[in-house]
Each structure stands twice: as C-alpha cells, then as structure tokens.
Amino acid sequence: MRSIHFSSKSLRIGVNLFSLLSLLFITQVAFAQSECAANFKVEGDPRNGASYLTFVTIPNLDIHSALGQIEKNALDQDFKIGAENYSGDQGTLTIVHKDSLLHPEKVFPIMIGAYEATNRLAITLRLNPGGTVSSDSMRDFMCSMLSKVTMDSAGVARAAEARAQTHSDEIINVKAPDLAFQLDKALAIHAAHPEYVAGLYIGKVYRIDGQVSIPIGAHAVGAPSFDIQYITSKFRLLPGITRGIDSRTAITCRTDPKQAGRFIALRNDDYATLIAKVVQLEGTTLYLDCHFEN
Template identity: 30%
Template sequence: MNTIRTITTVFCLVASSWVTANTCENNFRAEGDPRNGAEFSTNINIANLNASSALGQLRAIALADGFNVLGEELDAAQGTLTIEQKNGRHPFLIYLTAANKGTSADVSINTRLNRRTVAKPEDIRKGMCGMIARIKTGVEGEKIAAAARAAIVPEPLVEIQPRWLAKDIYRMAKRKTAEMITAHYKGKRYLLDGTVGTPLENDGTIELWYKVTIDRNSIFETLDTKESMFWPPIVCRMAPEDRARAAKLQEGEFAKLTGTVDHYWQGSPSKLVLKDCRFH
C-alpha cells in the first residue's frame, strides 16, 4: 500500500505584524489533492515597494532560512525568484513573484508539493506570510536588496563534453521533474565541444544538436554504452551573429560553442536547450 509522506516543517516560521499577516493569511489558498500534489499560494500588495526590491529581499530571506536559491528572472515591471525547499527526501520548488503596481508591488508565493506529500495548511500559511512580513519598504528595503544581489556569484563557464552533460541530465531525470531540472540548470553557462547533426532552422534561429550517444562495442560494452541511447540531446540555439556560420555545418562535423541553459524539455526526445550559443 502506498503511504502518504508528511512534512512537519516547511518554512521558517517567524513572528509578523498583525496587519500584514492577516492580509496575507486572508489571501492564502490551499487547493488540490495531495495524491496529485497539493498547491498552496498567497499574495499581498505592499505600498512603497517595487518588484526589484521585493525579490532582492526575498533572496536574502530565503538564504537565511536555508532554502536553495535557484534563479531569478526580472525585468522593469515584474519578476520571479525560484527557490527549493531542501529539507527531507523530496524537495520541491517555491516561486516568489513580484510585480510593480504604481508605487506599490504585488507580492505572491506559490508552490506545489510532490505527489503523496502532505503538509498542514496552517504551517504553510504561517511560513509564507512570515517571509512576506520580513520585507521592508522604501530605502531600507532597497539597501537590503542591493546587498543581496551584490553577494551573487556569477555562474562560471563550465567546460564539459556534451555527452557527459547529457548523462548528468538523464540520471537527474530519474528522480526529478522537468520543471525541477530546468530550475537547477537554467542560467548555467557551458563550453561544449563535439560533433553535431544537420543544422535545423527552428523558430527564427538555427539549432545545433550535439550527438551524445556512445558508439557501441560488443566486446567492451559498458553501462554508459547501453544507457547513452536514452540520454537527452544537448541543443544549442544560435545567437544571431553566428547563425550563418552554424547553418553551413554538415552532419558529423565539430562545433565548439558557449551557451546558457534556457530549459529542459521532456518529450520524444527529451532535450536540454541552451540559448545565445556562439562559436568559441
């Protein structure tokens, strides 16, 4: 019989002002069947705050509370910070979102637990609202956000053969969803060198698909050799200035490229997609 796992502590619970907590708590929603993955969310509008300040502060709050901070997407109007609750055997993603509304900002938190994982709604509500309650407004908040962003270490450029990157993704996919793989890899920068297939024109750009399958040898066959046919292709979407050069390549030729991970797509075939790829 399948058992239901129980989360006893999800968020760091902190004291908050009655007004902020009450508004946040009134907007809290618990939905879905835990057998499919229960969903929790809340939101609040905070005056004298902008999206950039809110997310910068939430980065600092999340790190202080022991979350994995995986990535942030932010433009002039809105943004999302993705964090991971890492305690326990089954971590899950939490999305912190902020959007400018004149001189205020709408701040929201939402998450979906893993299947058959149960948490008490009151614990989730207190944790979410506790994080929001620690956001400061005005100049004070902007200073905290600026300090948090100044501490960010830029992603290094990692040199790796495409097939070994594909192997890492394949093994991660055995225990994590496509959404989680994307969250972990998005924004990472790679220097890749290997043979590619025929260049493909897709969605206004040129794609180069690295060959990752290891040639089989009946005498020296290994686990990697057997598994490699299932490894996801590594796909480089070329930057505008390098598309013409990429289009001239033929199947089986070599390409040494730098690029930034955009997303992992699960399907037939699954693939890891890098954007803004350039010849190195």
C-alpha cells in the same frame, strides 16, 4: 576635548521617531500578512502534489530588492538558492526546500515572482505527489516569507547581503560539455530523487558555449521556434588514440522566434554562444529557452 551633551528633549524626539518607525514597520508587516492570508489558495489533487499560491501588493515595488530580500529570508531558513532572473519589469527566483515535514530526502522547488507593473510579489509551490501539509502551516510559512519584504534602506541592505553570498543574479559562463557532465554527476548521486536536481537547476541562466547539432526537420516551414542541441561529448587524448566520451545528459535549446534567422543559419558542428534559461529537466534532457546575446 569638547564633550557632547544631548538634551532630554532631543532624546525624547529620537526615541519617539524610533518608536514611530517601529510602529510603521509593524503596521506594514501586519497589513501584508493580512493581505497574504486573504489571497492564499490551494489547488490540485494532493495525490499528484497539491499547489499553494498567494501574493501581496507592495507600493513602489522594486523587483530586484524584493527578490533579494526573499533570498535572505530563505538563507536564514537554510533553503538552497536557485536562480534569480529578470525580463523587463518582471523577476523570478527559485528556492529549494527539503521536504522535512514529509520525507527528509525529498525536496520541492518554490517559485517567487515580482511584478513591477502591479506591485505584486507572489509565491507558489507544489508538493511532491502524496505529500500533505496543513493549509494553516503552509499559509503561515508563505506569508512569513512575503510579509518581511520592505521598500526601505533596511530592505536594500538585506538584499545586498544575500547576493553577496549567492551571486544568484549573475549569468553563469559554462561550456556545454561541462554542464552536461555536471548534470550526469548530480543525477547519478540523486538517482532516486531527480526532482532534487531539477530544483537546483530550473531557473538558472547560463551563457553556454559549444558546438551545436541541428535535428533533421528542425526548420519546419512556418514554425515560430525549433529545438537545437549542444554537442556534449568530451574528447580525451590517450596514447595513440583520441576517443570521445559521451555524457548521458542532453542539452536542448528552444530557440527564440525573434532570432529565427540567426538560428536557421547555424549548421551542424557550428559554434554558438547563447544565453539560456533552464525551464525543465525531463529524464536526462535539460531544456532551456535560448537566445543570442548580441
């Protein structure tokens, strides 16, 4: 068997190249941290929940890779991953963090946005009412999340590793009653902290199938959009009778004005399969932005 020998010169070249790449990475991280710190802002009254935001600019930003890397950073810190969603050259990701600095039982959602046109990667969050965290601690946390994102093969690998665990960039197929009863259960378990449930659902994208109900007056003349609701009752066949079981949660769709004609054509009890992004959970009503897929 032929043995392989490396000359001292080739080894020096390899070591120098590795050192150069390491220095380049360290320089990129340092620059990102500096820019992130300069862009850091605190807004709002802490009694209502202060808001924190900052961003970095990353040349040749790949929004899919960037958000996947943020996901990996979040998983490494035991965050819960919400939804990853894309529209044109923009992408968003929601992660949920236990508010261990304040009240361990409370949580707050953290929103990350990636914008290809401006090469900007941004992070925003709002604390729970009355919550306080030092600006320095919050800035360090937010900048550590953003500054680790790189547009290289290592970054692509980190993003792929995260998505293999979470599948957060996928559309979730669900029947309307099933989604409503999932929410019923979650809201019952976390009755004292509905913001926790909201953080888990806001941003998720579903392919919802079911029958719809059209509220009276929904088709107001000139209205660019209107709300429709999915019927969320389940029917259980009992000996001799069939009875409906109503969920406590309502699923309300804000219709896409570009597809107004198709939505207006729907009648009560018609079936509809819609792509729906969760935008709000208010009380026991889940609000979604909805459109026909085809």
